[in-house]
Amino acid sequence: LFERFLNPERVSMPDIDMDFCINGRDRVIEYVTKKYGQDRVSQIITFGRMQAKGVIRDVGRALHMPYSEVDRIAKLVPTDLGMTLKKAEAQEPEFARLRQGNALERELLEVAHSLEGLNRHASVHAAGVVVTDQPLVDYLPLYKGAKESDVIVTQYDMGFVEELGLIKFDFLGLKTLTVIDNALKIINRSIADEAQRFDISTIPLDDKKTYKLLASGAAVGVFQLESSGMQDLLVRLKPGCFEDIIALVALYRPGPIESGMIDDFIACKHGRQKVEYLLPELESILKETYGVIVYQEQVMQVAQKLAGYSLGQADILRKAMGKKKADVMASQRESFLNGARENSIDPDKAEAIFDLMAQFAEYGFNKSHSTAYGYLAYQTAYLKAHYPVEFMAGLLMEDMNNTDKVIKNIAECRSMGIKVLPPDINVSELSFTVVDDNVRFGLAAVKNVGVKAAAEIIRVREIEGRYASLFDLCCRIDLSRVNRRVLESLVKAGAFDEENVARSRLFAAIDTAMESGQSASRDRVCGQQSLFAFAGDEPTFDEACYPEDVLTWDDKEELVFERDVLGFYLSSHPLQRHVDELQRCTTANTAELVNCGNSSSARIGGLLNSVRSKRTRSGKLMAFAVLEDLYGSVEVTLFEETYLKAKDYIVDDEPLILEGRVEINDDQTKAKMIVSEVFGLDEALSTVIEKVEINLSYEQAAPARLALLQDVLERHKGTIPAFINLRMPECRIVMALENFPLQPSADLVHDVNNLYNSGRLVEFVASEKIIEPKPENGRRYPQQKGKNQ
Numbered sequence: 078l079f080e081r082f083l084n085p086e087r088v089s090m091p092d093i094d095m096d097f098c099i100n101g102r103d104r105v106i107e108y109v110t111k112k113y114g115q116d117r118v119s120q121i122i123t124f125g126r127m128q129a130k131g132v133i134r135d136v137g138r139a140l141h142m143p144y145s146e147v148d149r150i151a152k153l154v155p156t157d158l159g160m161t162l163k164k165a166e167a168q169e170p171e172f173a174r175l176r177q178g179n180a181l182e183r184e185l186l187e188v189a190h191s192l193e194g195l196n197r198h199a200s201v202h203a204a205g206v207v208v209t210d211q212p213l214v215d216y217l218p219l220y221k222g223a224k225e226s227d228v229i230v231t232q233y234d235m236g237f238v239e240e241l242g243l244i245k246f247d248f249l250g251l252k253t254l255t256v257i258d259n260a261l262k263i264i265n266r267s268i269a270d271e272a273q274r275f276d277i278s279t280i281p282l283d284d285k286k287t288y289k290l291l292a293s294g295a296a297v298g299v300f301q302l303e304s305s306g307m308q309d310l311l312v313r314l315k316p317g318c319f320e321d322i323i324a325l326v327a328l329y330r331p332g333p334i335e336s337g338m339i340d341d342f343i344a345c346k347h348g349r350q351k352v353e354y355l356l357p358e359l360e361s362i363l364k365e366t367y368g369v370i371v372y373q374e375q376v377m378q379v380a381q382k383l384a385g386y387s388l389g390q391a392d393i394l395r396k397a398m399g400k401k402k403a404d405v406m407a408s409q410r411e412s413f414l415n416g417a418r419e420n421s422i423d424p425d426k427a428e429a430i431f432d433l434m435a436q437f438a439e440y441g442f443n444k445s446h447s448t449a450y451g452y453l454a455y456q457t458a459y460l461k462a463h464y465p466v467e468f469m470a471g472l473l474m475e476d477m478n479n480t481d482k483v484i485k486n487i488a489e490c491r492s493m494g495i496k497v498l499p500p501d502i503n504v505s506e507l508s509f510t511v512v513d514d515n516v517r518f519g520l521a522a523v524k525n526v527g528v529k530a531a532a533e534i535i536r537v538r539e540i541e542g543r544y545a546s547l548f549d550l551c552c553r554i555d556l557s558r559v560n561r562r563v564l565e566s567l568v569k570a571g572a573f574d575e576e577n578v579a580r581s582r583l584f585a586a587i588d589t590a591m592e593s594g595q596s597a598s599r600d601r602v603c604g605q606q607s608l609f610a611f612a613g614d615e616p617t618f619d620e621a622c623y624p625e626d627v628l629t630w631d632d633k634e635e636l637v638f639e640r641d642v643l644g645f646y647l648s649s650h651p652l653q654r655h656v657d658e659l660q661r662c663t664t665a666n667t668a669e670l671v672n673c674g675n676s677s678s679a680r681i682g683g684l685l686n687s688v689r690s691k692r693t694r695s696g697k698l699m700a701f702a703v704l705e706d707l708y709g710s711v712e713v714t715l716f717e718e719t720y721l722k723a724k725d726y727i728v729d730d731e732p733l734i735l736e737g738r739v740e741i742n743d744d745q746t747k748a749k750m751i752v753s754e755v756f757g758l759d760e761a762l763s764t765v766i767e768k769v770e771i772n773l774s775y776e777q778a779a780p781a782r783l784a785l786l787q788d789v790l791e792r793h794k795g796t797i798p799a800f801i802n803l804r805m806p807e808c809r810i811v812m813a814l815e816n817f818p819l820q821p822s823a824d825l826v827h828d829v830n831n832l833y834n835s836g837r838l839v840e841f842v843a844s845e846k847i848i849e850p851k852p853e854n855g856r857r858y859p860q861q862k863g864k865n866q
Contacts, residue, residue, distance in 0.1 A: 078374045078388060079446065086389030094204075094446075096251040098258050099475075105248055106206060116212045121238060121245065122230045124196040124218055128358045129160045132189045135197070140185060143694075150175065150185070154676055156741060158331075162193055193529065201230055204247040207238050211644030216241055251832050252475055253453055255302040259471030260460050263511050280459050282319045287455065290462040291316050297489040298461060298472045300454045301326050305672050314343050320365045321346070323444065323451040327371050332440035341371045355426050355433070358382055370437035372444035373399075379434060384416030384674050385429065398435050406435070466495055470516045473497075473509040477522050480644040483489035483710040484669055487647070488708050490516060499571035499639075499647055502550060503543045507531050518570075523643045525566040531560040547573050547583055548622055561587060569638040571648060580638075581630045582623040589622070590707040633730070652683060652707055652825045655758060659683070661843045662734050662761040668708040670748040673740040681750065682706065682734045682758065685713070685727045690720065702727075704735060704750075713737070713750045722755040762821040762841065769799040770840040777833055778803055789816075789828045795820025798855070 082091050097105050101677035127135060130151045137147030153172040154165040166173040175182045199220070209216055218232040231238060238245055257277060266275040292315040294308040302311060302322075307329055316322050328339050344350035345367035350738045352368040354360050362378045363370065363376055370376065376398065377391035386394065394413070410431055460468040469490050487497050496515040504512055505529060508519035520531035537554050546624040547564070567573065568583045572736070576583070591629040630638070633651070640646050652659065659682040665673055666681065673679045683706035690700040698717045703710050713735060715723055726733040729779035732853035741747070769785075778801075790799070799814040819825060826839045 080388035084389035094247040096249045098254040099250040102250040117209045120230045122200040122204040123864045125198045127195050127197050128155045132193050136189045152723045204249045206246045256471045256475045258469045259474045263467040285461045287459045323447050326451045327442035327447040373441040374444045376434050377490050384413045438814050470509045470511050484645045484709045496786050502572045523570045525562045530559045530563045548590045549799050550595040553592040556594050566642040569642045579629045584626050586623045587628045666708040667706050667711040673739045677739050680736045715752045719752045732758045765843050766821045766841045768842045772802045774804050790817045793819050793825040
């Protein structure tokens with residue numbers, strides 16, 4: 078409804094939000110400034126306020142309280158939206174007891190209460206821009222920060238700018254638009270004819286492949302729909318039309334979730350619940366949302382149809398319901414009921430409908446906003462369904478500087494059957510590209526390389542052709558742009574692997590190669606050529622130039638170096654062989670931990686690195702570390718008992734299982750864990766796994782093979798019952814290996830698979846058991862659901 082945006086009865090100016098590609102936002106502001114005049118366009122100031130948790134930290138710092146004590150008190154404040162110190166005291170008894178605490182705690186709370194809500198600092202609003210018809214100084218004062226780079230902004234914040242009646246625009250940089258732009262450039266890169274190029278604006282809104290992808294929940298990378306909660310909702314709802322996507326974007330918020338609106342919406346869509354309308358007149362308005370009031374515009378339409386409101390008056394009603402002002406609501410209720418009476422609507426039903434509207438208006442969402450974002454969600458889903466490789470490459474390009482997101486996106490690529498290949502000096506571009514239906518890592522994305530060095534390597538390659546070797550590259554490029562550190566990083570990343578020379582030997586030859594390159598550069602400057610060149614027999618640098626007496630890096634060393642320069646493991650991962658075991662012993666992976674809820678208990682598994690140990694004031698050891706798995710990483714805190722147990726696994730770089738309390742940050746975007754228990758993977762498996770099953774065909778059960786299998790199983794004896802499932806031509810036989818209880822491990826899986834040169838022969842069947850903590854602890858773990866491979 079246009080009247081939701083602008084109408085004659087509206088007093089305040091409308092909100093105008095405009096999203097642009099991140100790379101184009103500054104150009105838009107520059108354009109607006111030039112068009113309307115520098116003296117009539119300004120960005121808007123914003124003030125950081127002292128809010129509940131923050132004011133405690135600020136006051137604690139001013140009172141010189143120990144950080145650990147202030148941090149403990151701040152974490153007692155719940156993370157709910159709109160939380161205040163007064164609300165925190167009502168909700169959290171331990172926080173309220175601080176009022177009777179020691180003198181310093183009482184002073185902290187007293188000062189914090191008096192400062193809460195005050196402005197803390199000034200900065201530039203992330204999006205707001207004001208445009209005026211006369212010079213800005215005729216309307217309001219301006220402000221410039223102390224730094225030379227600071228822009229001029231209004232001294233009034235957004236609220237006061239609106240009260241002055243000035244028009245405000247929100248120019249937002251939206252990453253998704255940049256991802257779409259990246260993908261389109263890759264798709265159209267090799268299409269010379271502009272008429273044949275793919276145009277995202279022409280895609281149909283009823284594409285079956287797109288809705289199939291969404292209904293499966295495979296929405297990683299899809300705008301607005303990629304959180305784990307939204308993916309679950311997609312599977313439940315199974316959207317089949319664009320209107321379903323619009324509704325999804327509007328419904329996936331705390332209010333609708335807690336009120337049960339989503340459950341009603343899904344049940345009605347799938348026919349499990351009858352769609353009912355209090356009045357037949359409501360059907361045309363609520364039919365697309367299965368009888369549920371989802372949008373603010375629907376509230377306005379109901380008021381117009383039943384009570385004869387103009388859409389401008391209906392917008393005033395919609396605002397009043399959203400703000401819950403008692404006096405305004407009473408006036409509006411009377412107007413609505415009078416209007417309904419004039420339209421011969423049953424008074425009882427009219428009152429019930431008004432109450433229903435008031436209830437849903439609290440959660441109602443702007444449909445135009447939801448439609449715009451739903452369209453972007455559909456576009457990204459369409460690209461993922463029809464151009465999966467190009468889309469994932471575009472996503473990786475935009476998330477290149479966010480290691481956790483890159484890890485998550487690479488994991489998604491693997492699940493889609495897309496290979497993410499390491500950088501290659503003869504193939505890679507600056508950023509991620511698509512090569513033979515795989516994604517190729519960019520040279521500039523390698524740590525210590527940078528855009529200038531990568532651009533020099535690509536420039537020479539495009540002019541003179543492929544590089545034959547590390548030596549060839551050093552002889553042809555400008556070594557003032559590509560230094561030793563760049564070459565070391567490229568070797569560690571595998572960018573020279575095409576030479577088929579061990580990375581350790583390539584690394585050892587860098588100095589010699591650079592000396593050869595510098596010599597070649599001097600010769601070029603002097604106009605000299607070697608005697609061999611005149612004879613047409615210039616020697617080439619082949620493997621003979623690389624030192625022989627160099628120890629080859631083992632797989633583990635190569636992966637560590639690779640992670641150092643890429644930020645993560647790419648060609649493989651030390652945890653890859655433990656995937657199934659980790660799934661059975663954990664309740665969440667690192668990417669899912671943020672959805673577990675603050676103060677909840679969870680179990681995660683992976684490798685510990687970036688460990689920083691320290692002594693507490695009482696002299697006890699503690700450590701801060703990062704646990705990494707195949708999906709990302711998370712910060713963890715270990716106290717003395719858990720740290721000492723974890724140390725052996727850290728030294729040996731072995732996977733381990735951590736159990737503990739989850740802590741979510743204030744904006745619900747990042748999780749940490751306070752560790753209470755540590756288990757080795759084999760220790761955890763021994764408790765979680767109920768039985769081991771080995772699946773063999775009739776041919777694989779030949780006596781000679783079974784004898785070899787017996788030798789393998791002898792090496793993995795343990796306490797877990799084992800069985801052989803023998804697939805016969807006409808039936809299936811289960812044989813209990815009474816004399817061979819086994820110890821579940823990745824090595825057992827590996828050894829059996831190697832024996833038969835086949836995968837997926839061993840299954841670890843998890844029970845409903847939980848990992849038991851130490852007896853004296855007395856705590857129990859969240860139940861581990863049964864998982865079969």
